[in-house]
Amino acid sequence: MKKQCVVIGNGMVGHHFAEKFLESSMLNEYDLIILGAESCRAYDRVHLSEYFDNADPKHLQLGDEQFYSEQGITLRLAEPVTHIDRDHQRVITEQGEYPYDKLVIATGSYPFVPPIPGRDQAHCLVYRTLDDLDAIQASANEGKVGVVVGGGLLGLEAAHALTKLGLDAHVVEFAPRLMPVQLDAQAGHQLKRKIEALGVKVHTDKATKAIVQGDQHRLKMCFADETSLETDLIVFSAGIRPQDRLAASAGLALGEKGGILVDNHCRTSDPSIYAIGECAVWNHQQFGLVAPGYTMARVAVSHLTGDGEVTFTGADMSTKLKLLGVDVGSIGDAHAVTPDSLTYQYSDELLGIYRKLVISPDGKYLLGAILIGDNSYYDTLLQYTLNAIELPEYPETLILPVTSQTAPTLGVSALPLEATICSCHNVSKGDICEAMNDGAVSLSDLKATTKAATGCGGCSTMVKNVLEYELEKRGIHVDKSLCEHFNYTRQELFHLIKVEEIKTFDQLIERHGQGGGCDICKPATASMLASIWNEHVHEPALVGLQDTNDTFMANMQKNGTYSVVPRIPGGEITPSMLISIGEVGKKYNLYTKITGGQRIDLFGATLDELPLIWEELIAAGFETGHAYGKSLRTVKSCIGDTWCRYGVQDSMSMAIKLENRYKGLRTPHKVKMAVSGCTRECAEAQSKDIGVIATEKGWNLYVCGNGGMKPRHADLFATDLDDETLVKYIDRVLMFYVYTADRLQRTSVWMENLQGGLRYLREVVIEDSLGLGEELESRMQSVVDSYQCEWKTALEDPSKRKRFRSYVNASQPRRATIELIEERGQMIPARNITEEELA
Amino acid sequence: MNSMTTLTSQWLPICTVDNLIPNSGIVALLNGESVAIFWLPHAETKLYALSHLDPFSGAEVIGHGLICESKGRWSVASPVYKQHFDLETGQCLESDEIKLTCYPVRIHNNWVELQNTQAKSQLAHIQSKDTL
Structure with missing residues (x-):
């Protein structure tokens, strides 16, 4: 029978322990039982204040959902441990008891609330868990002023959270300066000035004597210097204390100021019990950062597996x-x-x-x-x-x-191989080199294999530098040029085209390239010119830049015929328009199929038929669907609250609005969107580049997902947006993608390779950290304003229409050269049938 | 209806030069074969003619491919599976054994002309009964 390893606590460190435990293949020997006191599985406490940008706790959760359903792992949430029975080696909760062979305590810490009279009343809160944040939010809803007691690292984070809630925020610090542990007087002074300039009032050298009922606000803080401050809520963030209650009552040795004493292997005074993270003290020191906690988790796993090679000797x-x-x-x-x-x-x-x-x-x-x-x-x-x-x-x-x-x-060259690059996941320069030897050659590969830069993300620039240096060192020339004709990246070329107002490929290659161009740089340039100037694909200077799909505005199929996809915004279509499509399909004997994007694909049209087909479609009220372009394809939608019993917003109208706004926009790769009318998510918006899901209050925006070969769930980007803000954010995200992505890079890969990832994208789009917001919006607006149905324009101009002749010296195509056979009542290419089937 | 086959002169006028598309291809019929004609106004040799039939897909598509240059040599990329064919020789750059038929082409008196050879490439073979 397998042995039992019980972990008390499912915080960041407890989660890391579980991850490392799984990696070490200890599950062959042990069952892992994790008992969490909170109702939510492990989440990122470091970025807690982001909860107020985005109230979905999923967004902060660590690891993927599948992790805890792994065979041999049991996760019990909302099950606080009441007692550790060391004599019988079992852990007791309100719901039951769990025998253990090895026990790991990862209970973290609790916020220290100074013993100030009046600290126990309503609206006196702490800042540590998601529940705490919900309490702060509830209290802030009715208030105007908020005070944080404690000007340390966490206190300032909490003050940030209060400003996000729209409160007039104050910080009260006992010491003469902010962040007394990390900063000297001058730095503290400088920080105070900067923070005050941002509207947070800082009161240093203030000892709070009592908290009483306020006159203008709910509470009044009385200070030792006889001054006072009125506020609607108080958040205590005056340091943390190790959560050692269970250990103490179980008789484990504690440190002088509390905390569970551990040795270099993170073992407590009981050899079957380990303690890791903020609940532990090593050498009478508590480590209130996530990186040392992660190190302790690794040390404990290493000792459990028996080698104990890794030790904890401070951090x-x-x-x-x-x-x-x-x-x-x-x-x-x-x-x-x-x-x-x-x-x-x-x-x-x-x-x-x-x-x-x-x-x-x-x-x-x-x-x-x-x-x-x-x-x-x-x-x-x-x-x-x-x-x-x-x-x-x-x-x-x-x-x-x-x-x-x-x-x-x-220079990263100066760093020894042992140099730690990522302290969250303890990844050294040597580890990165090793991963590269095993074939990881991009930032996203390295993140996936070594986990470097996936913790706090602070080291992502460093990781990228190591990657580039090492590639170069191995003689792999990190060639960022687009192709042999341009020694620039797509992003650089985009900038040049924009700034120098370049309108043609010839101008671009003359000024910045060499040679005659190729099937890489020509379509890439055509896409960039279209993103910026949005001229018709048949303009003489542009026509030679496009592959057949873009040139003939249809999708070439394997037998050289084309398929036609009219735009059906949001998948909404009147019966008479549906009949029109049917009539066209029938007349030209086209194989007809409903696509995954809620529209209709008509297959088997010859070149010369395309204008005839489009004449009829346009007369029936259709526009081109851009199925042939690297551009917006469809905005898929569910029916929404107009018909659906569960819908909370009009997803149809929003999908149609978005599709009509972004139709025709040329992007580095195809872009798909979807809008769902409620959280049931019938439109599958989370698998799209841009996904919108209705909430009671507005719209949640998801970005950078895709299906396909390597599916990626979209990331929740912002919540409860009104229509206007939603469109503004989508404008900015899309245009920033157009500005900075590589050619043929989907938004998902773009995001994975963006230094700083989702957080950075939020800074650029929501906080406008690059000051680009207005430019991105006005670029998008000019693309929207210059939209034309390319097919309509082409049909109106005889010179453009001339291109659709199958032969320049014959008026008709030779239809019989295209072999078709009938299947299920429609015509398909004969080549689909294998030789055996024919025989 | 295909009156061209009855012509006996060595050069066969196909279309006037204003039908050419710079840095791109047009397609003509010659004795029942389809021929792609490419016009590169800035290159040393300005006109090329190759079989329009893509040997990899069996579809008539070469004339709709993108023109590429590499180290001074010009090629066309098939729109179906993206193989490149040298415009000068018809040689497939990705596969030694595949080669497209090339046709002599010129501009004469404002007309694009193909030479009326009866040579038929196996790859570009299309039976005349297919012609409408």
């Missing part, structure tokens, strides 16, 4: 983060406590920038650093510290501003 507590949009970084010995250490400082009060280096007495090594206002210096400085790399002759150059606006970077 680097360096951090970088964006607090309320302000970059803050703290590395190593930030306070210069090393005797005789030297410091360099740079400060710019106008821009709110402060940087400090702490250097060893001999001036050779970097011991620590502080950064305010610009974290682009962080990666390089951290590597100097972690890997004891000798400093350059003038270390100050590492923090002085550079005119090119980019911080000096330490």
Whole structure:
């Protein structure tokens, strides 16, 4: 019979333990039982404040849903453990009991609430779990002012959350400065100025004496200096304490200030029990960051498997983060406590920038650093510290501003193989090299195989640099040029076309390329020119750039005939229009099929028939469906609240609106959309490049999904949007994709390769971090305004129509050269039948 | 109706030059065979004529392919399975044993003309009864 390993806690560290446990193939030996106190499976607590941008907890959840349904893993949520019975090796919950051979405690920590009189009343809250966030949101709904007690890292995060809820936010800190653990006085001062400029009021040096009922607001905080502050809610974020209650009552050894004592293998005083993450103390130290917690999880797994090769011997507590949009970084010995250490400082009060280096007495090594206002210096400085790399002759150059606006970077070549690149998942430069030896040669491959850059994501630039350097070193020339005719990426060419107002391929290749062009650069250029200038595909300067589908505005099939797909926006079609399509199909003897995108495909048209068919379709009110282009295909829709009992919004109208807005837009690859009228999701919007799902309050927007060979679920991008904001975000996402993707790159791959991924895309689109928002919208508007039905235009112009002759010296095609046979009442190409079938 | 087959002159006028499409192809019938004619106004040799029949798909599509240049040599990419054929020789760049028939082509008195050879490539063979 298999042994039992029980884990108490399904937080980030508990989840990481389960992942590593699975990887180590320990499931052959053990059943894994995970008991979580919360009702939601493990989620990303580091980015908790994003919950207020996007109230779907799924978006923060770690790992995929299938993970916990793996054979041998049992996850019990909302089942808090009441007691650990060490004598009988079992864990007791309200619902039952679980015997264990090995027990892992990953209970994390709880927020410390200072013993202030009045702290127990309503609207005095903490900031730690999703339930806490729901409570804060409920309280904020009726309030105007919110105070966070505690100006540390988490406190500032909480203040950020309060501003997102539309509250007038205050931070009250006991110490004379913000983030006293990580920052010195000057940095704290600089950070305070920056944060106050963003509208959060900061009160330092304030000791709260009591919380009483307020006059204008719900509560009043009375300070030791006799001042006071009125507020509607208080969030305590004055530090964390190890959640060691169960361990204490089970008689496990605790640290002096609490926390479960562990050794270098993360074993507690009971050899069958491990403790990992924030509930554990090692060397009387608690580690309140996720990376050391993950390390502990790996150490425990390693010891369980028997080798115990990996040990825990402390952790680097360096951090970088964006607090309320302000970059803050703290590395190593930030306070210069090393005797005789030297410091360099740079400060710019106008821009709110402060940087400090702490250097060893001999001036050779970097011991620590502080950064305010610009974290682009962080990666390089951290590597100097972690890997004891000798400093350059003038270390100050590492923090002085550079005119090119980019911080000096330490070449990845200088890093030893052991250098940790991703501290969340403990991925070294050597691990990346190894993964590359095994065939991972893109950023997305590396993320999938090593997990690097999938934790906090802070190391993604570094991972990319290592990738590019190593490829180069292996003689794999990282050639980003489009093809032999252009030494530029698609993104660079797009920029050149836009800025220099280039209108033709000849201009582009003359100015920026060489040779005569090919089947890579010509269609790519045609697509870019169309995205920007939106001229007809048959313009003489453009016509030679397109493959047959775009040229003849139909889809060539294997026997050289074409298929025709009229646009049916949202799949809505009147019976008489449906009859018109049927009549055309019948007249030209076309094989007819309903497509996956809720429209109708008519197969088997010859070149010369195309204009005749389209004359009839246009007369019946149809437009081209762009099934032949790298462009918007369809916006699939369910029927929505007009007919459906469950619908909460009019998905049909929205789908039609979106399809009519984006029809004709040329994109780097095809784009598909869908709109569902409720969460039942009948339109399968989550498998589309742009997916929209109705909510009671508006629309949830999903981006960058696709079906096909490598399906990818779309990511939830924003929630409860009104119509106008929805369209604005889609405009921006799509146009940013058009601006920056590689040729023939679907949105899913584009997103995977975007440094910073979804978070970055949100910054660009929602927060307008690049200041591109208006430009993207106005570009989209100009494409929308210059829309034409390409078929209608082509038919009106005799010179364009001339192209559709099958032969320049014969008026009719030779239909008989195309062999067709009948199947299920329709004609299909004869070549579909294999020789055996014919015999 | 195919009056061309009765002509005896060596060069056969196909269409006037204004029917040509720069950097692209048009298609003509010659003795029951379909021939793709490409016009490259900026290249050294400006006119090329090749069999229109794609040997890989068996479909008449070559004249609708994209013109490509690599290291000074010109080719056309089949729209079906994307193989390239050298415009000068008809040689398939992806497969040594496949070659398209090439036809002599010229511009004479504002007319595009193909040479009226009776040579028939096996690959481009189309029976005359197929002609409508």
